[in-house]
Amino acid sequence: MKHVIVGAGPAGVVASGILRKLRAEDEILLIGGEPEPPYSRMAIPYYLIGNVKEEGTYLKTDADHYKKHRIDYLQAQVTKIDPKKKELHLESGKTAGYDKLLLATGAFPIRPPVPGIEDPDITGCWTLADARLIAKRCKKGTKVLQMGAGFIGCIIMEAIAATGVELTIVEMGDRMVPRMMNETCGNLIKRWCEKKGITVHTSTQVTKIEKRKDKKPRYLIHTKDGQQLEADLIIASTGVAPALDYLKGSGVETDGGILINEHMETSVADIYAAGDCAKGRDFSTGGYEVQAIQPTATEHGRIAAQNMAGVQTPHPGSLNMNVLDTVGLISSSFGQWMGVEGGDHAELLDEENFRYLRLEFKDDVLVGAQALGLTQHVGVLRGLIQTETHLGPWKEKLKSDPTQLMSAYLAKAQAQTLP
Amino acid sequence: MQKSLNIDPNKCTGCLQCEMACAYELEGSFNPAHSRIKIFHFEEQGRFVPYTCTQCAEAWCLHACPVDAIKMDATTGAKVVDEATCVGCKVCTIACPFGTVNYNQSSGKVIKCDLCGGDPACAKACPTEAITYVDANWTGLDKMREWAAKTDTGTTTAAAKPSAPAGH
Ligand SMILES: Cc1cc2nc3c(=O)[nH]c(=O)nc-3n(C[C@H](O)[C@H](O)[C@H](O)COP(=O)(O)OP(=O)(O)OC[C@H]3O[C@@H](n4cnc5c(N)ncnc54)[C@H](O)[C@@H]3O)c2cc1C
Ligand code: SF4
Ligand code: SF4
Numbered sequence: 001m002k003h004v005i006v007g008a009g010p011a012g013v014v015a016s017g018i019l020r021k022l023r024a025e026d027e028i029l030l031i032g033g034e035p036e037p038p039y040s041r042m043a044i045p046y047y048l049i050g051n052v053k054e055e056g057t058y059l060k061t062d063a064d065h066y067k068k069h070r071i072d073y074l075q076a077q078v079t080k081i082d083p084k085k086k087e088l089h090l091e092s093g094k095t096a097g098y099d100k101l102l103l104a105t106g107a108f109p110i111r112p113p114v115p116g117i118e119d120p121d122i123t124g125c126w127t128l129a130d131a132r133l134i135a136k137r138c139k140k141g142t143k144v145l146q147m148g149a150g151f152i153g154c155i156i157m158e159a160i161a162a163t164g165v166e167l168t169i170v171e172m173g174d175r176m177v178p179r180m181m182n183e184t185c186g187n188l189i190k191r192w193c194e195k196k197g198i199t200v201h202t203s204t205q206v207t208k209i210e211k212r213k214d215k216k217p218r219y220l221i222h223t224k225d226g227q228q229l230e231a232d233l234i235i236a237s238t239g240v241a242p243a244l245d246y247l248k249g250s251g252v253e254t255d256g257g258i259l260i261n262e263h264m265e266t267s268v269a270d271i272y273a274a275g276d277c278a279k280g281r282d283f284s285t286g287g288y289e290v291q292a293i294q295p296t297a298t299e300h301g302r303i304a305a306q307n308m309a310g311v312q313t314p315h316p317g318s319l320n321m322n323v324l325d326t327v328g329l330i331s332s333s334f335g336q337w338m339g340v341e342g343g344d345h346a347e348l349l350d351e352e353n354f355r356y357l358r359l360e361f362k363d364d365v366l367v368g369a370q371a372l373g374l375t376q377h378v379g380v381l382r383g384l385i386q387t388e389t390h391l392g393p394w395k396e397k398l399k400s401d402p403t404q405l406m407s408a409y410l411a412k413a414q415a416q417t418l419p
Numbered sequence: 420m421q422k423s424l425n426i427d428p429n430k431c432t433g434c435l436q437c438e439m440a441c442a443y444e445l446e447g448s449f450n451p452a453h454s455r456i457k458i459f460h461f462e463e464q465g466r467f468v469p470y471t472c473t474q475c476a477e478a479w480c481l482h483a484c485p486v487d488a489i490k491m492d493a494t495t496g497a498k499v500v501d502e503a504t505c506v507g508c509k510v511c512t513i514a515c516p517f518g519t520v521n522y523n524q525s526s527g528k529v530i531k532c533d534l535c536g537g538d539p540a541c542a543k544a545c546p547t548e549a550i551t552y553v554d555a556n557w558t559g560l561d562k563m564r565e566w567a568a569k570t571d572t573g574t575t576t577a578a579a580k581p582s583a584p585a586g587h
Contacts, residue, residue, distance in 0.1 A: 040485035040486055043485055046507065051507070052486075052506055062487075295510060325507075328524075330522065332513055376518075378522075380517065382513055
């Protein structure tokens with residue numbers, strides 16, 4: 001049996017390891033489209049800031065990992081798949097056969113249709129190649145404009161600001177991380193960034209980028225609300241979309257992501273999908289969506305591999321969750337952080353100290369949460385949500401004092417361990 | 420047989436010796452803020468509950484780490500953070516459903532219980548045997564693991580096998 005995995009990010013690499021564990025004799029081919037050994041995009045900010053060298057971003061610390069586990073690693077771009085012949089076409093013109101195929105091609109950055117944005121010097125922050133370029137260009141005093149303050153935008157901000165540049169952010173939403181934090185929290189993060197010397201423009205958009213030949217800074221940026229901003233370097237962090245181009249004509253159904261069932265199977269037999277390219281099941285809603293986060297990618301990779309190996313494993317759904325460090329302010333968000341209809345919530349706000357905790361309930365079950373400045377025992381939020389623990393009388397206690405979270409958790413979730 | 424921490428909250432008097440011993444063992448200071456084991460106080464009932472990592476079999480923290488910084492110690496079964504590899508991304512802190520990996524802002528890394536290499540300082544320091552290091556059979560921590568199995572997202576190795584030692 002030959003398993004082929006396209007994509008060597010966390011989803012693909014985790015899948016390769018599980019396949020080896022479950023199928024000692026099978027052939028495993030892992031194909032990655034980038035020149036570096038398999039690495040984690042998530043670690044890029046820490047490379048940028050200089051905490052780790054490039055090797056520090058690799059998914060496996062042991063350089064011989066793949067060889068040791070008899071996982072063949074091929075650096076190649078897949079251009080087409082042919083399910084009838086059970087074959088992949090590579091950019092080099094070569095082909096490779098498979099018995100079972102996992103699509104784990106992740107996502108790639110997208111840019112809004114703004115005049116001037118195609119400039120080759122405008123960079124994303126998605127690959128190690130991007131990171132090298134940013135590291136080279138960011139010098140003390142360089143004027144940097146970052147488009148987008150989504151969750152990835154907020155994470156890279158710290159690394160970029162730390163290089164001593166003059167940083168300006170333009171975000172379309174009315175606050176920072178609008179898709180994982182509510183107004184209160186998103187605006188607190190904005191205020192925090194401003195306090196740290198970053199200029200933040202929200203509720204506006206870049207409408208035009210002019211490159212000036214004769215003048216520095218090189219770029220003149222026009223915004224919807226009529227401002228003109230200057231920058232030496234523009235970083236676009238304006239969202240990502242699943243990588244699906246190579247699927248044209250394959251019969252693999254997509255709709256803003258590869259469609260899969262609860263066994264991670266696509267619409268074509270023997271082809272599975274996992275990670276940022278796949279519309280996987282969401283724990284909270286039971287629906288299928290692209291979550292585009294690391295924990296989900298590894299969960300997908302694991303479950304897909306189990307199914308490929310013949311261990312029938314349904315995916316109960318991944319919990320959407322995130323933790324951010326925005327120039328030193330730590331925030332996290334879980335599940336239905338925006339609340340649910342007919343639900344109820346508990347809230348604690350300490351603006352001065354940038355602390356916030358908001359818990360969303362459905363009946364007496366925690367279904368979502370947002371936290372700012374919380375670093376201790378954060379994981380219990382996930383635990384309570386995913387085990388659907390009934391909080392009983394603790395819900396009222398939490399409503400009057402959300403800081404009782406750990407006590408509520410111990411009393412209800414771990415009650416069996418208490419006398 | 421692999422050993423496991425066994426916690427009996429009934430015996431805990433809230434003296435915090437374990438927290439101090441832990442902080443001293445791992446950070447060289449008697450500052451309980453650095454302790455990997457925490458005592459929670461239920462004021463209404465006058466009860467104390469020691470709480471730390473169960474070294475659970477699912478090891479969510481280990482699997483969530485993007486840079487392979489959490490490894491399993493083959494002898495003790497502990498899931499151990501390699502500080503030199505950890506980039507401080509905190510993904511493990513939201514992945515662990517027990518909330519027992521915590522971010523330490525001063526070091527920029529995460530900290531969790533590593534069983535002190537097989538000789539846990541907390542158990543030695545506890546004067547009432549509320550914390551003991553015993554053969555792992557059906558310890559309080561196994562019951563916690565059983566709870567966490569509900570969080571399970573499809574591991575083959577999953578769930579609470581009462582007799583299975585930590586880390587399998
Ligand atoms: C700067 C940054 C910070 C982030 N921070 C966080 C964070 O804090 N928390 C979090 O949860 N997530 C974070 N993420 C997101 C996280 O990195 C992704 O969710 C994760 O990488 C998805 O894994 P994946 O395996 O699905 O895809 P990817 O990691 O994108 O890997 C896809 C792989 O497929 C390959 N590929 C694509 N097309 C082809 C092809 N046609 N042929 C061959 N190979 C191909 C690529 O080369 C790559 O190897 C961050 C991302 C970035 C960029
Ligand atoms: S209890 Fe949490 S910290 Fe301990 S091994 Fe399990 S996931 Fe990791
Ligand atoms: S904080 Fe460190 S140990 Fe935890 S997931 Fe990130 S790199 Fe791994």
